Amino acid sequence: MPSCPPGCKPIDAGPPHAATVVARTQESPTIFTLQLRLDDAAAQAGYRFAPGQFNMLYLFGVGEVPISIMSDPDAREGIGHTIRAVGRVTRGLAALQPGDKLGLRGPFGRGWPLQEMGGRDVVLVTGGLGCAPAVSVIHYVLRRRERFGKLVVIQGVKHADDLIWREQYDRWAKLPDTQVLVAADEGAALWPWHVGRVTELFDLAQFNPARAVAMMCGPEGMMRVTAEQLLARRLPESSLYLSMERNMQCAVGRCGHCQFGGAFVCRDGPVFNWGDVKALLPHRGF
Ligand SMILES: Cc1cc2nc3c(=O)[nH]c(=O)nc-3n(C[C@H](O)[C@H](O)[C@H](O)COP(=O)(O)OP(=O)(O)OC[C@H]3O[C@@H](n4cnc5c(N)ncnc54)[C@H](O)[C@@H]3O)c2cc1C
Ligand code: FES
Numbered sequence: 001m002p003s004c005p006p007g008c009k010p011i012d013a014g015p016p017h018a019a020t021v022v023a024r025t026q027e028s029p030t031i032f033t034l035q036l037r038l039d040d041a042a043a044q045a046g047y048r049f050a051p052g053q054f055n056m057l058y059l060f061g062v063g064e065v066p067i068s069i070m071s072d073p074d075a076r077e078g079i080g081h082t083i084r085a086v087g088r089v090t091r092g093l094a095a096l097q098p099g100d101k102l103g104l105r106g107p108f109g110r111g112w113p114l115q116e117m118g119g120r121d122v123v124l125v126t127g128g129l130g131c132a133p134a135v136s137v138i139h140y141v142l143r144r145r146e147r148f149g150k151l152v153v154i155q156g157v158k159h160a161d162d163l164i165w166r167e168q169y170d171r172w173a174k175l176p177d178t179q180v181l182v183a184a185d186e187g188a189a190l191w192p193w194h195v196g197r198v199t200e201l202f203d204l205a206q207f208n209p210a211r212a213v214a215m216m217c218g219p220e221g222m223m224r225v226t227a228e229q230l231l232a233r234r235l236p237e238s239s240l241y242l243s244m245e246r247n248m249q250c251a252v253g254r255c256g257h258c259q260f261g262g263a264f265v266c267r268d269g270p271v272f273n274w275g276d277v278k279a280l281l282p283h284r285g286f
Contacts, residue, residue: 016103027164035078051136052111058103071141121149121207127218156198158190217243240274
């Protein structure tokens with residue numbers, strides 16, 4: 001499975017490189033986006049990533065966490081990360097402001113096999129902040145629109161207030177051959193989309209199962225149900241991909257923290273084919 005575009009390679013697996021916050025956006029009460037720039041101008045100019053890859057962000061004196069890269073892989077202005085503040089490191093990252101420094105290693109892992117998806121309908125199914133690693137796929141496809149079939153973006157959130165990037169969803173929904181379907185388990189006043197489970201949207205999705213490829217990111221339970229439903233709609237197992245999350249330390253397959261059966265999520269993932277991981281997913285502890 002290919003992971004990197006030509007020229008893409010991790011900066012290295014050694015110490016983090018200094019980076020500066022160039023912009024910060026508060027997306028929701030707990031979610032924020034940091035646009036980063038490597039302080040070394042040559043490293044920034046040479047930085048390339050593939051949709052689905054992640055960086056290790058190091059908050060000095062606190063710790064390091066894996067975060068997906070959500071920016072446009074063809075744009076060079078900054079390296080974008082959308083983060084939910086859940087614990088020690090991510091809460092500390094939330095306090096950073098433009099001009100503040102942090103460390104960055106990456107990009108790491110295998111992204112979505114987009115180079116093998118030419119001519120196919122692309123179906124993205126994301127739950128919660130799973131939309132972060134999917135956004136770079138949307139940018140990638142929109143820049144190469146003629147190479148792909150339909151683009152179907154299906155996003156689920158727990159509560160209507162959790163939906164970030166509303167304007168982007170509205171904008172994408174107006175594009176030709178692009179369908180955007182959003183669901184919230186719990187709606188709110190003036191919520192224009194579906195109220196219910198994200199999987200209830202599949203009957204509305206317009207794609208050809210024989211030539212579609214589906215990419216899923218979000219909670220594992222949601223991805224399992226999504227896979228079952230897409231397989232029932234005759235999408236072959238080989239056309240189903242998911243992005244996995246595990247605790248990480250080294251990010252280069254050396255420490256074993258992210259072991260998942262015979263694979264390391266940092267090195268062999270985070271994107272896997274459904275067939276390669278489906279047997280382990282239902283077991284707690286893997
Ligand atoms: C490949 C990969 C890509 C990722 N991409 C992103 C991303 O784009 N954006 C993002 O926000 N996160 C992302 N994560 C998850 C992120 O790495 C973790 O949220 C982070 O490591 C938490 O570190 P912490 O020190 O802030 O929390 P900790 O102090 O380690 O945890 C504090 C508490 O939060 C809980 N917790 C930890 N992680 C999560 C989580 N993901 N969701 C809910 N509760 C959690 C823990 O169980 C614990 O109770 C990604 C993870 C992986 C493996
Ligand atoms: S994080 Fe060390 S092996 Fe994956």
